[in-house]
Amino acid sequence: MSIRIVTDSTADITSETAEALGISVIPLSVFFEDEAYRDNIDLDSTTFYQKLAASKELPRTSQPSPALFQETYLRLIEQGADAILSIHVSGQLSGTYQAARTAWDSLPEEQKTIPFVAMDSKNVSAALFVTLKNVAALANEGASLEELVAYAEDRFARTHILVVLDTLEYVRRGGRIGSAKTLLGNMLSVKPILTLNKEGAVIPLEQPRTRSKAFARVAQIVTEHEPLEELAIAESNSEEIGTQMVDVLKTVYSGEIERYKLGAAIGTHTGPGTIGVIMVQSKDKN
Known part of the structure; x- marks a missing residue:
């Protein structure tokens, strides 16, 4: 059985990795003024x-059109897909998941010849990718659509992301701040830690005054989520800052820490100097 996996570019997958895993990636658009x-x-x-x-001026992003999703779905069907699993960024952060559903639902019935599932990951960037890569591997090994959906739902529910911002300015200007607006009074003097709640919406956690204090607090939070199945970071424009975060995490975690890049669709709203820490809790966590 050939089950094809589709996602969007907020998962921050390189084209080489996507090709190797057999994942189709629908790009969001990023606008710098009129470009x-x-x-x-x-x-x-x-x-x-x-x-x-x-x-x-702050760039802006736009979700893919349903037509772009339809083009991808129909191409995969023509290539012999037996089913399609389309997994996307949190619906609280983007309309991309809804666009995927609309795209499939609006296809003529005679073109919907295979099973299809659209999933809201309630995650973003590497917090989406660390599970997506496993889903693709399981699909390539012959897992059923039902098995892939169950695996993804379980793992996404155990995934947590902590984001340390250099500034809240980009989140505020990009309009994705949600309840994090409570931090704005001290915007220039803190390195805020944000996370996503169970619904995939941005919420503030704490407001450390320095990056070193923020990183130390993140490491402490990591220990509170142990045992972990996986730990990774997603860095924006600074490998140095990413290395600093990894070094702090290694004081509390002995396993491998994968490093990923925050791409344009997310970086537009978080800005430079951002670090995300992704934790996947073990099933053994009480």
Whole structure:
């Protein structure tokens, strides 16, 4: 059985990795003034942060159109897919998941010839990818659609992301701040820690005054979630800051820590100097 996996570019998967795993990635669009770029196609992570630093205006993002999803779904059907599992960024952060559902639902019935499931991961960036890569591997090993959905739902429920921002300015200007607006009074003097709640919405956790204090607190929170099945980071434009975070995490965690890049679709709303820490709790966690 050939079950094909579809996601969007907020998962921050490189084109090489997507090809190797057999994942189809639908790009969001990133706009610098009137110039439109397809996330991770026309604009890689390095180029994006360079343009962000030089831009006088905050870029904006746009979810993919249902037509783009339909084009991908029909292509996969033509290529012999037996089913499609389309897994996307939190619906609290983007309309991408809804666009995927709308795309499939609006296809003529005679074209919907295979089973289809759209899933809201309630996660973003590497917090989406660390499970997505396993789903793709299981699909390639012959797992059923029902098995893939059950695996993904269980693992996403055990996934937590902590995000340390250098500033709240980009979150505020990008309109994705939600209840994190309570931090704005001290915006310039803190390195806020944010997370996503069970519904996938941004919520504030704490407001450390320095990056070192923020990283130390993140490490402490990691210990509170142990035992872990996986730990990873997602860094924006600074490998140095990413290395600092990894070094702090290694004081409390002895396992491997994978490093990923925050791409343009997410970086637009978080800005430079951002670090995400992704924890997947073990099933043995009480």
